[in-house]
Amino acid sequence: xxxNSLGRPSTLGSMLALTVCTGCGRAxxxxxxxxxxxxxxxxxxxxxxxxxxxxxxxxxxxVALAVPMLTYPSLTALLTFALxxxxxx
Numbered sequence: 001x002x003x004n005s006l007g008r009p010s011t012l013g014s015m016l017a018l019t020v021c022t023g024c025g026r027a028x029x030x031x032x033x034x035x036x037x038x039x040x041x042x043x044x045x046x047x048x049x050x051x052x053x054x055x056x057x058x059x060x061x062x063v064a065l066a067v068p069m070l071t072y073p074s075l076t077a078l079l080t081f082a083l084x085x086x087x088x089x
Contacts, residue, residue, distance in 0.1 A: 028088055039088055040080075047080030 028039035051072055058065070065071050 040084060043083040043087065044076075044080050046083055047076050047078075050079045051076045 029036045030039065030042050031037075054075060055072065
C-alpha cells in the first residue's frame with residue numbers, strides 16, 4: 001500500500017484497494033436444470049416474454065406503432081431493467 005511522508009496510507013492507495021475489492025461479491029444466479037444462469041439473463045428472458053405479450057395485446061387491440069423497429073427493443077430493455085431493479089436492487 002502506498003504511504004505518504006508521514007507513514008500513513010495515502011488516499012489514492014486506499015481508494016485503489018477499495019476499487020479492487022468491490023468485485024469480490026457473488027453475482028446473483030439461478031440454478032436451472034443443473035446449470036447456473038446469471039440473474040440478468042433471467043431478467044432478459046422475462047423482458048422478452050413480456051414484450052411478446054405486449055405485442056400480442058397491441059395487435060389484438062389493433063394499435064399501429066409508428067416505428068416498431070425502435071419500440072420493441074426499447075420496451076424489452078425497459079422491462080429487463082425494471083425487473084432487474086425490482087428483483088435484485
